[in-house]
Amino acid sequence: MPTSTSVRPMTPPTVWLARGRHVGPAAEDVLRRHVQQLKDSVVLRDWLELPEAEDAQERVFEARWETGEGVTVRARLSLAHDGEWVLAAEAAAAWDPRWPSPATMFWPDDPDAPWDHEVETGAELRFRDVNPLPSDDKELRRVLKGAARSGWSVHVVVHEAMTPDARGRLPLARLLPPGLRHRVVEHRAAPHQLRAVNWALRDSGVQVPRGGAVVLPGAPAPEGYDGDAFAVRSVFLDGSEPAELIETLSRFAASTRPLPDGAEEVLTALRDDWHLLTLEEELTRERALVKMYAEALEAMTRSRDLYREAAERAHEALTAYRESAAALPEPPPTREQPQDTPTASPLQQLTRTLERLKVGKGRRPTD
Incomplete structure (x- = not known):
């Protein structure tokens, strides 16, 4: 069979x-x-x-x-x-x-x-x-x-x-x-x-x-x-x-x-793909389209608001970082490095700065 x-x-x-x-x-x-x-x-x-x-x-x-x-x-x-x-x-x-x-x-x-x-x-x-x-x-x-x-x-x-x-x-x-x-x-x-x-x-x-x-x-x-x-x-x-x-x-x-x-x-x-609609079916279809467009517009609005909120939080975080970086003391001078030693990249410098921040916050005051 x-x-x-x-x-x-x-x-x-x-x-x-x-x-x-x-x-x-x-x-x-x-x-x-x-x-x-x-x-x-x-x-x-x-x-x-x-x-x-x-x-x-x-x-x-x-x-x-x-x-x-x-x-x-x-x-x-x-x-x-x-x-x-x-x-x-x-x-x-x-x-x-x-x-x-x-x-x-x-x-x-x-x-x-x-x-x-x-x-x-x-x-x-x-x-x-x-x-x-x-x-x-x-x-x-x-x-x-x-x-x-x-x-x-x-x-x-x-x-x-x-x-x-x-x-x-x-x-x-x-x-x-x-x-x-x-x-x-x-x-x-x-x-x-x-x-x-x-x-x-x-x-x-x-x-x-x-x-x-x-x-x-x-x-x-x-x-x-x-x-x-x-x-x-x-x-x-x-x-x-x-x-x-x-x-x-x-x-x-x-x-x-x-x-x-x-x-x-x-x-x-x-x-x-039906086209031979009665008047009632045409009204039903139009209402469905209006509802679909309204839901799509609402979803776009929610997405826009979420994007705006995320951008504001990112901006606040960046501002806080800049203020923290500006409050740090100047690092002590270090021995001059040989000419052939490459300088630290901006990313490495940022990483070291954050590490110092962590260390500084972790110290307890002495008597």
């Missing part, structure tokens, strides 16, 4: 993350039209496109909406020039997979819309479709190896015990809760591919039951991941709802899991 060798922050239960690629033209225009339509229909409370800097490699969009339970969700999507996008959403409560998918708050939920391509495996995989495993064993191993290392998406491998009919060939994504629909990548293994699939997955510590399915661990894997706990013995590909598989996928998505590579920066940007 794969393990993470580095300590990473855990994914908060309030956060929804996804990553994909739009492979069609004019991705920015598609996104702008869709979010504006949702705002006009009051699905979105508001949305914002941040100004693009001259050297920017991506466009950034923000959106805010409320779930049916009145929970506020804030989301941030960055769109690169090559169509790759990263989406982070955070709710004011623990995420419920029955809530609307944040992906459909930015992208149209049209089956033909080309925004739902997975990017981590390097294969042409889609979130909302069935992805048959390659017939070539080498390519099959490459795809499954990449899927087992995926951190942003949830990959599930389903084995067809027999060739399914038209209903069985439909993607399982349509039966998943909205919050899972655009995070799950469904791989399909043909009846004769079971041995090759399990051979390719041997290093991941998981096996696909015949006619069943298994959720791959990803990287980093959830705490305490056990392949048997995320395996389903039977999946009936007859168009009926696979209740056990949906429960397993939901449990995996809700499990404690470290943030995937790059997600910490994305989540920090969502929280700290």
Whole structure:
């Protein structure tokens, strides 16, 4: 079973993350039209496109909406020039997979819309479709190896015990809760591919039951991941709802899991670089800034006062030293030193003077 060798922050239960690629033209225009339509229909409370800097490699969009339970969700999507996008959403409560998918708050939920391509495996995989495993064993191993290392998406491998009919060939994504629909990548293994699939997955510590399915661990894997706990013995590909598989996928998505590579920066940007503020949030932010500036000014004032006090004490000490030095008697003449004997340095002279002071103060008066 794969393990993470580095300590990473855990994914908060309030956060929804996804990553994909739009492979069609004019991705920015598609996104702008869709979010504006949702705002006009009051699905979105508001949305914002941040100004693009001259050297920017991506466009950034923000959106805010409320779930049916009145929970506020804030989301941030960055769109690169090559169509790759990263989406982070955070709710004011623990995420419920029955809530609307944040992906459909930015992208149209049209089956033909080309925004739902997975990017981590390097294969042409889609979130909302069935992805048959390659017939070539080498390519099959490459795809499954990449899927087992995926951190942003949830990959599930389903084995067809027999060739399914038209209903069985439909993607399982349509039966998943909205919050899972655009995070799950469904791989399909043909009846004769079971041995090759399990051979390719041997290093991941998981096996696909015949006619069943298994959720791959990803990287980093959830705490305490056990392949048997995320395996389903039977999946009936007859168009009926696979209740056990949906429960397993939901449990995996809700499990404690470290943030995937790059997600910490994305989540920090969502929280700290948020621009779509309500009037109340703007007032709160301004008050926080005023408080921060006031504390900084107070700290500077205290530092200035301490510096002034230290300077005054140093000046008093120097004055006292000069007065003490002036009150000392002239030292008796000494035998002339040879010309080649170096004279004492000012520091040595000062040291000797202080020693004489100590001696003079230590003498007791005689009777």
